[in-house]
Amino acid sequence: MIVFRLGRIRTPQGPGMVLLLPFIDSFQRVDxxxxxxxxxxxxxxxKDGAMLSVGADIQFRIWDxxxxxxxxxxxxxxxxxxxxxAMTKALLKRPLWEIQLEKLKISDQLLLEINDVxxxxxxxxxxxxxxxxxxxxxxxxxxxxxxLDSTLQQxxxxxxxxxxxxxxxxxxxxxxxxLEMVSEVEPPAPHVSAGPSPKxxxxxxxxxxxxxFLSEALVSQVGACYQFNVVVPAGTQSIYFxxxxxxxxxxxxxxxxxxxxxxxxxxxxxxxxxxCRELRPLGAYMSGRLKVKGDLAVxxxxxxxxxxxx
Numbered sequence: 001m002i003v004f005r006l007g008r009i010r011t012p013q014g015p016g017m018v019l020l021l022p023f024i025d026s027f028q029r030v031d032x033x034x035x036x037x038x039x040x041x042x043x044x045x046x047k048d049g050a051m052l053s054v055g056a057d058i059q060f061r062i063w064d065x066x067x068x069x070x071x072x073x074x075x076x077x078x079x080x081x082x083x084x085x086a087m088t089k090a091l092l093k094r095p096l097w098e099i100q101l102e103k104l105k106i107s108d109q110l111l112l113e114i115n116d117v118x119x120x121x122x123x124x125x126x127x128x129x130x131x132x133x134x135x136x137x138x139x140x141x142x143x144x145x146x147x148l149d150s151t152l153q154q155x156x157x158x159x160x161x162x163x164x165x166x167x168x169x170x171x172x173x174x175x176x177x178x179l180e181m182v183s184e185v186e187p188p189a190p191h192v193s194a195g196p197s198p199k200x201x202x203x204x205x206x207x208x209x210x211x212x213f214l215s216e217a218l219v220s221q222v223g224a225c226y227q228f229n230v231v232v233p234a235g236t237q238s239i240y241f242x243x244x245x246x247x248x249x250x251x252x253x254x255x256x257x258x259x260x261x262x263x264x265x266x267x268x269x270x271x272x273x274x275x276c277r278e279l280r281p282l283g284a285y286m287s288g289r290l291k292v293k294g295d296l297a298v299x300x301x302x303x304x305x306x307x308x309x310x
Contacts, residue, residue, distance in 0.1 A: 001027050002066060210251050
């Protein structure tokens with residue numbers, strides 16, 4: 001309790017019983033417990049031109065009750081505005097891939113920037129967690145990005161749990177725990193076979209062909225439900241689902257029975273390339289050929305499904 005006697009501040013009182021003089025003392029209570037608030041999702045444009053909806057969860061506490069009363073009139077509103085401005089400035093300087101893959105690092109930087117201002121108010125932020133709600137518009141194509149750089153490859157390993165291996169003078173076939181990086185700017189050369197190549201099936205045939213490869217081990221590894229919005233050459237959209245949450249998993253046409261964890265939108269030709277292992281989920285996302293609504297880390301678990309097709 002902060003007590004003012006005839007307008008002059010006294011030493012903080014409490015907790016417990018506090019003696020006040022009527023008509024002479026006034027007071028203001030200050031809660032020293034840890035509290036939290038969220039920055040509502042807002043639309044932002046990243047450095048590479050992508051539009052995304054981003055929010056944040058913030059935990060804070062008051063460490064100096066006198067400063068919290070004397071320096072700022074509305075401490076909660078001031079802290080919210082400070083957090084939102086810091087988040088906006090930080091994300092405008094970064095491309096989409098960095099925002100998605102370095103959320104923890106960006107959150108730590110925001111924590112330091114916010115505390116630089118709020119500690120003078122007697123308030124300290126304990127935790128900042130960014131929340132990317134959805135990618136509303138993919139990044140603009142950049143001719144300078146012909147392949148993923150080494151930093152992005154290392155960050156991709158965090159989500160895909162694989163490894164990147166290359167040997168000078170030849171390529172090593174990807175193993176069960178290997179992530180193969182493919183440049184999406186220049187399409188891979190077609191494989192030459194001795195006999196005629198059969199016509200690739202359409203989206204429905206491709207997805208239903210996954211059923212024999214589904215297993216309880218794959219369900220325990222992925223544990224997510226996907227909805228695929230596939231755009232066919234005619235311009236219409238077909239909806240399919242891949243449910244890897246119970247049993248051996250299910251795949252079929254239409255919307256899933258439960259709410260999907262991730263909604264994936266892509267063209268039918270890109271789906272064919274994805275399931276034929278000519279395209280990788282991360283590379284397709286970075287090139288804008290695969291649009292994700294939901295958690296990117298969950299979407300990248302599709303790599304485990306592709307490994308099961310080998």
